[in-house]
Amino acid sequence: MKKHLIELVDVNKKFDSNFILHNINLYIEKNEFLTLLGPSGCGKTTTLRIIGGFENPTSGDLLFRGKSILKLPPYKRQVNTVFQKYALFPNMNVFDNIAFGLKIRKISGDIIRQKVKAMLKLVNLSGFEKRNVNFLSGGQQQRIAIARALVNEPEVLLLDEPLGALDLKLRKEMQIELKNMQQKLGITFVYVTHDQEEALSMSDTIAVMNNGVIQQIGTPQDIYNEPKNSFVADFIGESNIIDGVMLKDFEVEFAGKKFECVDKGFNTNEKVDVVIRPEDILILPENIGKINGKVENVTFKGVHYEMLVRQENYLWKIHSTVMSLAGSIVSLKIMPDLIHIMRKES
Amino acid sequence: MKKVFLYSYILWMIIFIVIPIILVGYFAFTQSENGVVFFTLENFRRVFEFVYIKVLLRSINLALICTLICFLIGYPVAYIMADKNFHFSSTLLFLFLVPMWMNMLLRTYAWLTILEKNGIINSCLALLGFSKINLLYTNQTIVLGMVYNFLPFMILPIHTSLKKINYSAIEAAQDLGADSFTTFRKIIFPLSLPAVCSGITMVFMPAVTTFIVPNLLGGGKFMLIGNLIEQQFLRIADWHFGCAVSLILMAVIFFAAIIFSFVDTDDEGGNLF
Ligand SMILES: Nc1ncnc2c1ncn2[C@@H]1O[C@H](COP(=O)(O)OP(=O)(O)O)[C@@H](O)[C@H]1O
Numbered sequence: 001m002k003k004h005l006i007e008l009v010d011v012n013k014k015f016d017s018n019f020i021l022h023n024i025n026l027y028i029e030k031n032e033f034l035t036l037l038g039p040s041g042c043g044k045t046t047t048l049r050i051i052g053g054f055e056n057p058t059s060g061d062l063l064f065r066g067k068s069i070l071k072l073p074p075y076k077r078q079v080n081t082v083f084q085k086y087a088l089f090p091n092m093n094v095f096d097n098i099a100f101g102l103k104i105r106k107i108s109g110d111i112i113r114q115k116v117k118a119m120l121k122l123v124n125l126s127g128f129e130k131r132n133v134n135f136l137s138g139g140q141q142q143r144i145a146i147a148r149a150l151v152n153e154p155e156v157l158l159l160d161e162p163l164g165a166l167d168l169k170l171r172k173e174m175q176i177e178l179k180n181m182q183q184k185l186g187i188t189f190v191y192v193t194h195d196q197e198e199a200l201s202m203s204d205t206i207a208v209m210n211n212g213v214i215q216q217i218g219t220p221q222d223i224y225n226e227p228k229n230s231f232v233a234d235f236i237g238e239s240n241i242i243d244g245v246m247l248k249d250f251e252v253e254f255a256g257k258k259f260e261c262v263d264k265g266f267n268t269n270e271k272v273d274v275v276i277r278p279e280d281i282l283i284l285p286e287n288i289g290k291i292n293g294k295v296e297n298v299t300f301k302g303v304h305y306e307m308l309v310r311q312e313n314y315l316w317k318i319h320s321t322v323m324s325l326a327g328s329i330v331s332l333k334i335m336p337d338l339i340h341i342m343r344k345e346s
Numbered sequence: 347m348k349k350v351f352l353y354s355y356i357l358w359m360i361i362f363i364v365i366p367i368i369l370v371g372y373f374a375f376t377q378s379e380n381g382v383v384f385f386t387l388e389n390f391r392r393v394f395e396f397v398y399i400k401v402l403l404r405s406i407n408l409a410l411i412c413t414l415i416c417f418l419i420g421y422p423v424a425y426i427m428a429d430k431n432f433h434f435s436s437t438l439l440f441l442f443l444v445p446m447w448m449n450m451l452l453r454t455y456a457w458l459t460i461l462e463k464n465g466i467i468n469s470c471l472a473l474l475g476f477s478k479i480n481l482l483y484t485n486q487t488i489v490l491g492m493v494y495n496f497l498p499f500m501i502l503p504i505h506t507s508l509k510k511i512n513y514s515a516i517e518a519a520q521d522l523g524a525d526s527f528t529t530f531r532k533i534i535f536p537l538s539l540p541a542v543c544s545g546i547t548m549v550f551m552p553a554v555t556t557f558i559v560p561n562l563l564g565g566g567k568f569m570l571i572g573n574l575i576e577q578q579f580l581r582i583a584d585w586h587f588g589c590a591v592s593l594i595l596m597a598v599i600f601f602a603a604i605i606f607s608f609v610d611t612d613d614e615g616g617n618l619f
């Protein structure tokens with residue numbers, strides 16, 4: 001059997017008497033960019049802290065190359081962490097912060113200076129060596145924290161929302177920069193974010209979490225195109241989620257109409273969630289598509305327009321590069337393969 | 347409104363700090379004979395006579411020993427109390443603070459009843475069949491009394507600063523490969539250093555000036571600079587010489603404080619300078 005680099009086996013975590021993580025099973029391969037994605041409070045940081053050695057799971061095991069490392073203290077694990085709150089050393093300047101790990105490994109002064117300099121260049125903070133870290137902006141501190149971890153070229157790097165404090169432009173730049181570095185240095189990244197766009201654009205694999213449970217693990221394409229349940233569908237990109245009934249294989253009823261679809265294997269008349277992406281709905285003139293409705297609201301979103309179309313008590317969200325006039329009556333058309341049917345969560 | 351407070355503060359400073367210091371200076375640099383007051387440096391020359399210098403040096407010596415012991419006891423205590431897994435830290439802190447609510451004279455008297463010839467310790471020894479030992483009126487007793495009285499001044503600032511350390515910085519150090527000792531040496535201790543300096547200053551100052559402790563526990567046998575000053579004012583009534591000694595003592599404390607304020611870069615107050 002092939003050994004995974006890191007493996008979480010049936011990990012549970014309780015704080016006081018609340019279960020924060022339920023049966024987490026996760027494999028991380030060498031050189032993989034794995035993202036834990038989920039809303040705030042779903043247990044992403046806790047999962048990362050278990051891998052880093054700062055929390056012990058209540059039950060379950062953590063394997064590194066097939067061997068349990070639960071007993072290893074953090075300083076003996078071959079992982080480095082970029083902490084969510086930066087956690088820089090306030091008694092040291094930028095240089096000493098970044099050099100900390102190298103100095104502990106007794107690397108020679110010249111090499112340390114070279115590496116720190118190269119790292120600072122990478123995070124766009126050249127010449128900041130002597131600066132007091134307490135007077136840097138949040139974004140600068142965050143980049144120092146990234147540099148401090150990355151300079152050690154660890155086998156695994158854990159990153160807890162490392163770009164959270166950056167403005168949009170810098171965030172996009174750093175996303176590309178981090179991805180490049182990950183590929184160039186061959187470091188395994190375990191990346192935590194609540195930003196689905198960031199997760200989709202950077203990851204090899206995404207694990208979507210909610211309430212301490214992994215909802216779905218897969219490639220960004222899988223997760224986006226084939227969300228396993230309505231939570232994933234809703235969290236990854238925007239979605240229209242409607243109650244429906246599966247009449248028989250390949251036929252579903254929702255919004256008062258019958259639709260052809262590509263799903264099967266449900267019980268007859270089983271209640272389901274129907275998920276349709278806003279960009280998968282076509283707006284046509286009245287009475288041509290199956291559903292008629294009135295355009296209530298139009299917003300320009302940069303590349304596309306977002307139209308809210310009211311059909312009785314349901315409000316459809318539609319993205320299109322073509323604008324419809326607010327107040328006009330239109331019809332909506334959905335192709336069978338763009339209708340995603342999901343079992344209701346019990 | 348702010349100005350009113352500012353001015354009343356300045357007024358307070360003038361009445362209770364500046365004027366007394368001017369008076370001390372006035373007395374220190376003068377002598378009076380038959381009601382005639384004249385300028386002189388004679389008082390200062392007398393301070394530098396051997397007997398008095400010996401007293402000054404002994405005071406500094408005992409105060410330094412006291413400060414060192416306070417640090418050696420106080421730092422570990424503060425460290426243990428700041429540990430987030432230590433559940434009795436508030437109880438312990440309370441126990442250290444309670445004696446401070448009591449008058450220092452009383453606190454020190456309490457030690458007399460413990461240490462004196464027929465005191466608690468000797469009674470216990472006698473009960474166990476040992477011969478009585480002399481515990482009072484030694485340098486060690488004085489240092490004991492000082493440490494007892496001033497230890498909280500060392501513990502409190504260090505405890506506060508250790509509590510304030512962001513725990514994630516400690517985790518970050520461990521994450522980067524530092525074991526507990528390295529983490530302490532490179533992160534925890536440097537971050538508490540300003541508080542250590544405050545503690546040292548706050549223990550050293552009262553220790554070097556105290557006269558209650560040597561009076562009671564030293565039995566007046568070991569004169570320290572505090573006793574010397576007290577004597578000049580209350581017994582001999584030589585205010586001129588008393589003021590000169592006070593000024594010299596102030597200079598000593600001033601220099602000690604300056605030395606520590608160099609190390610002390612914490613700008614959040616709680617320090618002398
Ligand atoms: N040390 C702790 N003690 C008690 N509860 C905690 C602790 N750490 C985290 N939690 C709780 O665990 C849940 C998950 O937290 P966290 O892993 O930080 O979520 P995320 O990083 O996904 O936002 C939250 O409800 C949080 O309140």
Ligand SMILES: [Mg+2]
Binds near residue numbers: 041
């Ligand atoms: Mg978090």
